Amino acid sequence: MTSSVPNDAPHTATDFADVVANATPQAEAVGVRRLFLVRHGQTTSNAIHALDTALPGADLTELGRMQATEAGTTLAERTQRARILSSQAARAQQTAVNVAHAFAAAGGHVSGVGRDGSEALPSALLLDDATAQHMIKSPHATAAAAGEVRALPGVAEIAAGDYEMRNDEDAHEHYHRILGEWLYGQRTTRVPGGETGEEVLLRYLKPLLVALAEHAERGEEDLALVSHGAVIRLAAGLLGNVPGEWAFGHYLPNAHMVELEIPEKLPGIVEGHPDELEALTGTFRLRAWGLHGTPE
Known part of the structure; x- marks a missing residue:
């Protein structure tokens, strides 16, 4: 098993739209809902390949804001109505606001949260003032869009622990080797100074499943959660x-x-025990994985 420092900007969200439009059919029946796990746009830390996982984290670059806008347009091609949520990181919240604005501009309906906070998820948080200030940089960071996005407590990237903010090949090799072990099912391995795979999955999936359950009665509403590349692959x-x-x-x-x-x-996750993770395996159907389609 090998890993390397990835290039964060070889593909655009437009590439994703083109591929998925050809590879993935639309949902055929009313009531089939979908979950979109969206990675945030490029950040200043991505640009220098730093393992930036601690909150609040780096801001989006100009390219990252453009990518987020394209992702919102892509989302509008996949669904007409969506609840848009975010991780707790600044980069994800900034991305989510741009996604929400572009999604609405392309004809999508951002559902579930009013500007006055009505119908807000009980388990979600309003964007904080510091993040709102960061969003001033974004051409699409309107107050209306910010009012339609919530951050889920517990949703964040896999903590880099002792490798935090390192950008050397050795740090990336060790971090991604542990991710690989988790993906192969060895989830008790711990990132030095960080979490086990079981701990990551429990803190990420529990609030996500609660959010899905709270709106299960809305048969035509999809959910988009903006978060992070490594934890998206794991979940x-x-x-x-x-x-x-x-x-x-x-x-x-x-x-x-x-x-x-x-x-x-x-x-659902009731007790927060690792055994509950096994019951979640394969409960969702994979329809598309970025540009890569599915393993089938």
Whole structure:
């Protein structure tokens, strides 16, 4: 198993739209809902290949804001109505606001949250003032768009621990080797100074599953969660029962997304025990993984 420092800007969200339009059919039946796990746009830390995982993290670059806008347009080609949520990181919240604005501009309906906070998720947080200030840089960071996005507590990137903000090949090799072990099912391995794979999945999936359950009655509403590349691969790999080798070998560039079909009967995490993760395996159907389609 090998890994290398990835280039975060070889593909655009437009590439994703072109490929998925040809490779992935639209949902055929009313009531089939989808979950879009969207990676944030490029950040200043991505540009120098730094393992930046601590909150609040770096801001988007100009390219990152453009990527986020393209991702919103792509999302509008995949669904007409979506709830848009974000991780707690500044880069993800900035991306989500741009996605929401571009999604609406392309004819999509951002649902579930009013500007007055009505129908807000009980488990979600309003964007903080510091992040709102960061968003002033974005041409699409309107107050209306910010009012339609919420950040889910617990949703963040896999903590780099002792490798935080390092950009050397050795740090990347060790970080991605541990991710590979988790994808192969060895989730008790711990990132030095950080978390185990089990801990990451439990903190990420529990609030996500709660958010899905709270809106399960809205049969035509999809959900888009803007978060982070490594944790998206880990979570989607479990939910979609994706072979570890395939998930490890198929990197998710900035502002690309994984699309999963939400099951009619949603699973949940009750006790927060690692055994509950096994019951989640394969409960969602993988429809697209960035530019890569599916393993089938």
